[in-house]
Amino acid sequence: MKTAILGYGNIGSGVAQVLRMNADCVARRAGEPLEVKYVLDLREFPGDPMEKYVVHDLDIIVKDPEVKIVVETMGGTKPAYDFVKACLKAGKHVATSNKELVAKHGAELMQIAEEKHINFLFEASVGGGIPIIRPLNECITADEIDEITGILNGTTNFMLTEMAQEGMPYEEVLKQAQELGYAERNPEADVEGHDACRKISILASLVYGRQVDSEEVYTEGITELSDRDMAYAAAMGRTVKLLGTARKKNGEVYVMVSPVMIGQDHPLYSVNGVLNGILVNGGVIGDLMFYGAGAGKLPTASAVVADMVDAARNQQVTVMQRWSAEKLELGDWKKTEKQFFVRLSGNPENRLAEAEKAFGPCQVQKISGMEEFGVVTPVLSEADFEEAAARLEGVISRIRLA
Amino acid sequence: MKTAILGYGNIGSGVAQVLRMNADCVARRAGEPLEVKYVLDLREFPGDPMEKYVVHDLDIIVKDPEVKIVVETMGGTKPAYDFVKACLKAGKHVATSNKELVAKHGAELMQIAEEKHINFLFEASVGGGIPIIRPLNECITADEIDEITGILNGTTNFMLTEMAQEGMPYEEVLKQAQELGYAERNPEADVEGHDACRKISILASLVYGRQVDSEEVYTEGITELSDRDMAYAAAMGRTVKLLGTARKKNGEVYVMVSPVMIGQDHPLYSVNGVLNGILVNGGVIGDLMFYGAGAGKLPTASAVVADMVDAARNQQVTVMQRWSAEKLELGDWKKTEKQFFVRLSGNPENRLAEAEKAFGPCQVQKISGMEEFGVVTPVLSEADFEEAAARLEGVISRIRLA
Missing domain, CATH: 3.30.360.10 (Dihydrodipicolinate Reductase; domain 2)
Incomplete structure (x- = not known):
């Protein structure tokens, strides 16, 4: 089965490397060998094992019916979005490591894949080599x-x-x-x-x-x-x-x-x-x-290759359950509740009462030799905390607890 | 799609419960609803939601062509092994939580599934609800x-x-x-x-x-x-x-x-x-x-249900890569190397030299008020450690380090 890689940077060249290193294992899992036919990049790569596969025109890939799986490892959304869409519309499976693309256009690209009964897969976009999307x-x-x-x-x-x-x-x-x-x-x-x-x-x-x-x-x-x-x-x-x-x-x-x-x-x-x-x-x-x-050339590349194997094994079946393009209206984060750690200037003897008046009963943390101290507040909403902290002088910093 | 549960104990009844609780979600993922048609158990379950599905004869399940997926949650190998084999040979997918069965007969059962182009799945046999087999x-x-x-x-x-x-x-x-x-x-x-x-x-x-x-x-x-x-x-x-x-x-x-x-x-x-x-x-x-x-009724049951969904989605395709029935000859564990923590009677002032003569340079750990002490050895093979420890008197216990 012929494949193409869009963007021959760190991850893209890692994909080519993993496909070479683990060719047998990949072929066994995919049911047939996965071969890179094209690498799309603006640059040339003299001396690189992929040297002779480099092309500069996406059309060559889109119009080649032999290419069944396209890897997108360019990053960013321009031109990645247009390129990926063109490949999907031409009926080619796409595996990407590009979180910006997936975060912004994932719903639409998954929908195109579903309509075409192919796959848009992005295991590598979150957590690098960690399997999280598929689980x-x-x-x-x-x-x-x-x-x-x-x-x-x-x-x-x-x-x-x-x-x-x-x-x-x-x-x-x-x-x-x-x-x-x-x-x-x-x-x-x-x-x-x-x-x-x-x-x-x-x-x-x-x-x-x-x-x-x-x-x-x-x-x-x-x-x-x-x-x-x-x-x-x-x-x-x-x-x-x-x-x-x-x-x-x-x-x-x-x-x-x-x-x-x-x-x-x-x-x-x-x-x-x-x-x-x-x-x-x-x-x-x-x-x-x-x-x-969560990152790194080979772990991330291996997640992309696992997606390629999945696409090869599911050529007529869309494996991902897509999310709707309709926007999810998020709840107001200021309503969420938690404890806060707050650093205050001065010392607890003078200022704890003031802090507790603002936040309620606090645990105190002192580090010797510093003209400041820390308190851990009770559970408060973000809004209540913000209001209380604004009333208090000498707040140096605050960090949420979990 | 009709299913059957072999063994209506803790996990088996959990599977029925998860199928009821998450019927919509399971149907959406499986492509069609999964319905329990039979529960095989020696007992009756008056008042239970599954009461009327209870049967006592495996043949009813094996011979019913409507039943496509069988869940085995009996535990042990007798009669689970014979029952599962009969179901697989009748062309029914099997999902099991039974680690004893998989450890002992996994290779053979996977081979039968492969020959029949069906699935023998066992995500729940290791790590309860943790997805580990599938990743x-x-x-x-x-x-x-x-x-x-x-x-x-x-x-x-x-x-x-x-x-x-x-x-x-x-x-x-x-x-x-x-x-x-x-x-x-x-x-x-x-x-x-x-x-x-x-x-x-x-x-x-x-x-x-x-x-x-x-x-x-x-x-x-x-x-x-x-x-x-x-x-x-x-x-x-x-x-x-x-x-x-x-x-x-x-x-x-x-x-x-x-x-x-x-x-x-x-x-x-x-x-x-x-x-x-x-x-x-x-x-x-x-x-x-x-x-x-790693255990518990519902987490384990949810792993079984995920396997049922997988079987429903892959009715003609064996998704697991089976292992060979040929035995893997294990390396001699006594050759493996690590540090050891050893408790010795007496006190380090008198006995450390002796311990270091046996093991090599050690770190010492003393807990006050005890007529004993601990040492951490250098990296040793299991065999060398065993030999050295045997030469030493007053060895109270030893624990491997990692």
């Missing part, structure tokens, strides 16, 4: 999902782990992540939480069956976190993680992304470094967690 | 698995968690587990590790493609563990878990079950209570972990 689609078919929460971005998880374990300040850890190639020169998509937001939006769309607009999801990144926040977390036996959460409560779906302080008994506590972890809670199934390499 | 079969198609290690038995994990967190002695914790219904009156299958052994044998057979004979797997239970072992583990920032492991090294597959001391950075460290966790390591994919309710 949600196939394995957890007998349950209603109450909540899905994940560490969905490896770059920020690496940074937070370094801050927690090495006590390094944010700026230094960002520089280190950039030097190691985990963070891009412009790290905004990672550190501001946009990447995590796209991924939780995809998972929420899949689980709740309607399009979640990622631009409507409240998103807070890690740029305001300091090594001092981490020191408080450690003193309380906790750590801070950037979590994306989608939760259904009283018929409303709440989706948000923010740093959250979690304790050692939280399943995501020990998900460290560039790893990702995704926690699923259902009425029947209870807690399920999926954990693994 | 191993479907998602991780592009990789060679180096190791699979899991907390596979909820009863013992509950007991070890209580011992670690509450400092309770083994006998008391066993009694508590029995009172809560987690442990059976005869707890041998759980506490001696046989249940975990069957499950790791199934996973190893699936991953390495040949029948692993569970009776050949070295299996050590938790009956020798004391609250004092737990206190040492805690003093070292570690805990003790009953782990099943299958590992491929230099072409040999090593499988074993035993208690293992693991640290806080180990992904299975925070898998507590009745939960299960399964860690998969592959060359391309890195570490993957699956975590969730």
Whole structure:
């Protein structure tokens, strides 16, 4: 079976590599060998094993009836969206790692695939090599999902782990992540939480069956976190993680992304470094967690290849249950309730009464030698917390608890 | 589509319950409603919603061409093996939660299913509600698995968690587990590790493609563990878990079950209570972990129902890649290497030199007020450790490290 790869960057070349490395195993699983016939890229790749397959015109691929499966690993939505649509309309299965594309146009592309009785698959778009899309689609078919929460971005998880374990300040850890190639020169998509937001939006769309607009999801990144926040977390036996959460409560779906302080008994506590972890809670199934390499060339490429195998085995059957293009109206996140950790200037002897007047009974955390202290509030709605915190002077920072 | 349930105990009645609770969702996913036409059991169930479907003769089910999917939730191999074989030979898909059956006869039953172009599915046999069989079969198609290690038995994990967190002695914790219904009156299958052994044998057979004979797997239970072992583990920032492991090294597959001391950075460290966790390591994919309710009526039943849905959607296609009935010759587990924690009588001032002469340089762990101490050995093979420990007097206990 002939295939084509759109975009020969990190993941695209990884797909070609995995197809070469595991050709036998892939052929056995797919029922026949999967061969790359074209690689679409603006560049040439002299000396690369794929050198002679490089083309610069999508039409060659779209018009070649031999090509049954197309891999899209270009990233972004322009021109990925038009290219993928053209391939699907020509009856070619598409497997993509592009979360921006899936978050924005997933519903429409899945619908085209369904109409054509083919497949638009995107296991690699969330959680890299972790199987999460397919289990949600196939394995957890007998349950209603109450909540899905994940560490969905490896770059920020690496940074937070370094801050927690090495006590390094944010700026230094960002520089280190950039030097190691985990963070891009412009790290905004990672550190501001946009990447995590796209991924939780995809998972929420899949689980709740309607399009979640990622631009409507409240998103807070890690740029305001300091090594001092981490020191408080450690003193309380906790750590801070950037979590994306989608939760259904009283018929409303709440989706948000923010740093959250979690304790050692939280399943995501020990998900460290560039790893990702995704926690699923259902009425029947209870807690399920999926954990693994959330990014990286080969793990992500192997998820794309697993999708290609799936497409090859289901040539006339659309395996994904698509979500509706109709927008899911999200519940107001300010109504969600949780505890908050708050750092206040001064010392508890003078200021605890004031804090408790605002928030209610608090636990106090003091780190010796600092002209400040921390409190953990009772459970409050986001709106109530915000109002109470606004009345209080000397609020240095606040982090949600879970 | 008509179905039948063999064995209306805890899981069997859970399957009927999940089919009722989630009828719409199941019908949508399966493509048509799944209806229970027969329940096979020796007993009657007056007042039960399934009352009128109860039959006592398998032949009624085998000879009814309307029945397309049979659920086996009887447990044990007699008569489950004969019953399942008869159903498969009659062209009926079978979904089972029965690990003993799968561990012993999986290869043969999968082969019959393949010959008949139907499905023998067993997601619920390992890890209860955790999707692990299907991800191993479907998602991780592009990789060679180096190791699979899991907390596979909820009863013992509950007991070890209580011992670690509450400092309770083994006998008391066993009694508590029995009172809560987690442990059976005869707890041998759980506490001696046989249940975990069957499950790791199934996973190893699936991953390495040949029948692993569970009776050949070295299996050590938790009956020798004391609250004092737990206190040492805690003093070292570690805990003790009953782990099943299958590992491929230099072409040999090593499988074993035993208690293992693991640290806080180990992904299975925070898998507590009745939960299960399964860690998969592959060359391309890195570490993957699956975590969730490893037992319990509804989680396990929901895994069976997901298999029924899969069978309904793949009526002419065998989805599982079967393993060969040819026996996998296991590597000698005594050659595997690791560190050991050893408790010795006396005190380190007098006896450390002796211990280090036997094992090599050790870390020492002392708990005040005890006439004994602990050492952590360097990495040794099981054989070398055993030999060294035999030369040493006053060895109170030993636990492997990971």
